[in-house]
Amino acid sequence: MENGSCENGSDNQKWKFRGNKELNTSSVSVRGFLNLLMQNINGKDDRPTILICRGDPTEFPSYRTTSSAVDAVVDSLRSFNFNSYASTVGVPVARKAIAEYLSQDLSYELSPDDVYLTSGGSQAIEIVVSVLSRPGANILLPRPGYPNYEARAAFDNLEVRHFDLIPERGWEVDLDSVEALADDNTAAIVIINPNNPCGNVFKYQHLKQIAETARKLGIFVISDEVYGHLVVGSNPFVPMGEFASIVPVVTLGSLSKRWMVPGWRLGWIVTNDPHDIFKKTGIVESIKSCLDISTDPVTFIQGAVPQILEKTSKDFFSNIINIMRETSEFLYDTIKAIPCLTCPHKPEGSMAVMVKLELPLLENISSDLDFCLKLAKEESLIILPGVAVGLKNWVRITFATDLPTLEDGLGRLKAFCERHAKKQTNQSSNGDM
Numbered sequence: 021m022e023n024g025s026c027e028n029g030s031d032n033q034k035w036k037f038r039g040n041k042e043l044n045t046s047s048v049s050v051r052g053f054l055n056l057l058m059q060n061i062n063g064k065d066d067r068p069t070i071l072i073c074r075g076d077p078t079e080f081p082s083y084r085t086t087s088s089a090v091d092a093v094v095d096s097l098r099s100f101n102f103n104s105y106a107s108t109v110g111v112p113v114a115r116k117a118i119a120e121y122l123s124q125d126l127s128y129e130l131s132p133d134d135v136y137l138t139s140g141g142s143q144a145i146e147i148v149v150s151v152l153s154r155p156g157a158n159i160l161l162p163r164p165g166y167p168n169y170e171a172r173a174a175f176d177n178l179e180v181r182h183f184d185l186i187p188e189r190g191w192e193v194d195l196d197s198v199e200a201l202a203d204d205n206t207a208a209i210v211i212i213n214p215n216n217p218c219g220n221v222f223k224y225q226h227l228k229q230i231a232e233t234a235r236k237l238g239i240f241v242i243s244d245e246v247y248g249h250l251v252v253g254s255n256p257f258v259p260m261g262e263f264a265s266i267v268p269v270v271t272l273g274s275l276s277k278r279w280m281v282p283g284w285r286l287g288w289i290v291t292n293d294p295h296d297i298f299k300k301t302g303i304v305e306s307i308k309s310c311l312d313i314s315t316d317p318v319t320f321i322q323g324a325v326p327q328i329l330e331k332t333s334k335d336f337f338s339n340i341i342n343i344m345r346e347t348s349e350f351l352y353d354t355i356k357a358i359p360c361l362t363c364p365h366k367p368e369g370s371m372a373v374m375v376k377l378e379l380p381l382l383e384n385i386s387s388d389l390d391f392c393l394k395l396a397k398e399e400s401l402i403i404l405p406g407v408a409v410g411l412k413n414w415v416r417i418t419f420a421t422d423l424p425t426l427e428d429g430l431g432r433l434k435a436f437c438e439r440h441a442k443k444q445t446n447q448s449s450n451g452d453m
């Protein structure tokens with residue numbers, strides 16, 4: 021041995037980590053923060069831990085998926101038609117069904133060839149970000165946003181530039197900042213509608229303005245519509261694809277949220293491109309190449325898609341919306357009555373809303389993360405700190421729970437805020453600290 025150190029197994033060899041370090045730096049995920057908060061739960065608290073931080077309400081019986089969706093999967097399996105490898109773009113019957121489903125909301129018809137099936141909306145994000153990750157390129161992402169985009173971009177060395185969503189304007193996109201950020205290397209702008217984490221639904225006119233701004237800049241729009249149709253307010257959901265004649269649009273969607281089956285892993289990428297711009301620029305070919313080297317969604321779920329889309333009753337959807345309208349209104353009204361919290365915009369859709377912490381009114385709370393850590397410890401209540409979605413000293417609260425759980429959770433939040441509220445200045449300075 022060259023340095024003679026390995027004789028009795030005392031191995032001085034220096035192993036180097038040669039893996040992708042971006043995985044560590046980009047691990048600022050929602051799950052990462054939730055794990056951190058869960059570690060802070062006080063084991064001596066007899067009360068159950070309440071999580072009002074996730075976009076997955078499937079544990080509540082009232083959010084159970086429709087039995088027709090389950091039947092569709094059973095029928096798909098029993099048909100024996102979906103046991104082979106699928107085409108990497110997706111099985112034809114599912115592509116056709118999704119094209120027809122989405123066309124119902126558009127003033128033109130999508131073709132099955134516009135639809136690519138993915139393992140949930142998450143893989144749709146992964147593929148679109150990979151396709152855009154040319155060296156030197158950048159992508160415009162909303163702040164606050166959905167941190168998967170930042171994580172995937174970091175992983176692929178794609179530069180991220182953030183534009184703001186403006187709370188005072190119902191979380192509309194700050195279009196001036198979009199124009200200031202974009203340059204010749206900007207590949208696309210991402211919008212999320214209905215919006216996670218803010219809970220707003222963009223109006224028709226604003227979507228049109230976004231399309232016109234993107235056109236002016238020569239960049240296309242990626243519209244994350246994973247929460248499509250999950251609307252509890254008065255703004256209707258308008259798909260960005262409606263403006264595809266102004267600017268080409270890539271729509272991302274999924275069964276996860278509307279059908280309450282996030283574990284089924286079925287999502288899609290759709291190109292809304294009436295002028296064939298994606299084809300001309302080679303983006304369609306890149307999406308296909310990327311799918312060729314990715315894992316496909318499970319075939320029997322793909323095979324179930326036509327029946328799921330066709331047979332789900334209106335009652336299933338309206339029932340879910342009614343529950344979420346009630347929980348979202350309860351959340352908004354309760355927050356309004358807690359002095360150190362501000363919710364600038366009543367939730368209109370998705371499953372979450374952003375709430376601002378008025379830190380000057382709170383004693384011994386240094387940040388949103390500090391707030392959430394202490395809340396976990398003292399009240400066994402988990403909410404997401406705003407830093408996880410790009411907005412420090414805010415928190416994200418979800419209303420996709422049943423009402424009793426939300427009542428219990430918000431009761432604890434209120435008690436926590438009262439306990440930590442700063443005493444009025446005229447009664448303080450009595451040296452009781």
Ligand SMILES: *Cc1c(COP(=O)(O)O)cnc(C)c1O
Nearest residue numbers: 140141142166216246274276282
């Ligand atoms: C949940 C979510 C996704 C991921 O969708 P899945 O189908 O669960 O993978 C993508 N974008 C946003 C904004 C989401 O909230």
